[in-house]
Amino acid sequence: MRIWVCFLLLFLPFELISQERVSNFGLFPELQVGFKVAENLNIKGKIESQHGMLDRTEGSVPDWGYYHNQTDFQGFFGRSLNPFVALAGGYQYRVETGSKNSHRSIQQISFLQRKDTYKIGHRVRTDQTFSPDDAIEFRVRYRISFEVPLEGQSLDPGEIYLVFSDELLYSIQSGESALENRFVASLGHYSTKKQKFQAGIDYRTDRFFNSALRQRTWFKFGWYLSL
């Protein structure tokens, strides 16, 4: 099972490139650090960065070449209402190549469901993006995630696991709405009680309402640290 998953994570991006509609492929590292400031209060800092390697518009020659797409610097202030429900508010500063940098305010509520052998996370998030030359973009998003241990019935330090998630995003800007779907499949390693690593594929589709349907595939790897 583990060997099958590894092959899937290695070769899936190349299969998608060979399809007609792939427009972006690249690398997407992220680092997240969180720590408790008081009982039930915590702060999280996150950096995520997209680096393109392939750009392709249907009918044209693929354009291979490295470029920096964007880097997001995020900070969140979170409060646990109980062991299963948490609220968070955050801010993001985006550095984007070819566009002016933007600011985003973020609000979310998340829920944890524990099953016998896996966990489900639900996240409802709203955000507002402020760019110097654009109208404010408002988004609402829902994400469901599954964390499945691969070496036992519960996930213990030193063990590997799978994470699958799907997120639907609805946005509206200047009266125009848009829809995006993000599917992520990753293999993770729960190294210590304070540290997890994940690597996998982040597959995004958007622009459903016009002819230029966009598919973006990122090879995503993340380091999650709780201090």
Added chain:
Amino acid sequence: MLRILFFILIFIPLTTFGQVKEEKEYRVKAAEVPSLARDWLKDAFEGRKKVKWFREETSGKASYEAKFLWEKESISVEFDRDGMVEDIEIQKEFGDLPEELTSALRSFFNQEYQNWRIEKIQLQYSGSPDDLEDLVDEDEAEGILARYEIEFYGETAEDKNLWEGIFDPQGKMLSKRKVILPSTDNLFF
């Protein structure tokens, strides 16, 4: 600068793999389990369906656990590292418990907590290997110590926590410990 940041984000995680485990529970094949454990299970639970075996290692102590369905209930039998049976745990629903016990538990939780919810109940039987086998084969409880391990969520004026409590068959709490859930940052952010 952004290229430097990119390389840092890629390579630093790779250097920190291979941390030491503090506790571990993992699936093992039946052949890896001491024959004493396999033989006891075969005699006590004759006709059981597929068994999943796990090895648990906590603070240097190792044990084996067999999990299977028996008469429509989830059973877990724990053995020490040499294969000697230690206890039998049966997963229960609140509604399946004796009425006297549920009544006592409701009284206890309503008294102690403003809001509460039971997450999981396990009936634990411990005793000698022969007594445990008699319990399964003949429903004979002589020499058997019965306890209920109940995981519950409780709210008080001061806090809201997840607890694991040990109760006797009359519903009296013998001990409790706070359950700390692992970080779910990777699911929520």
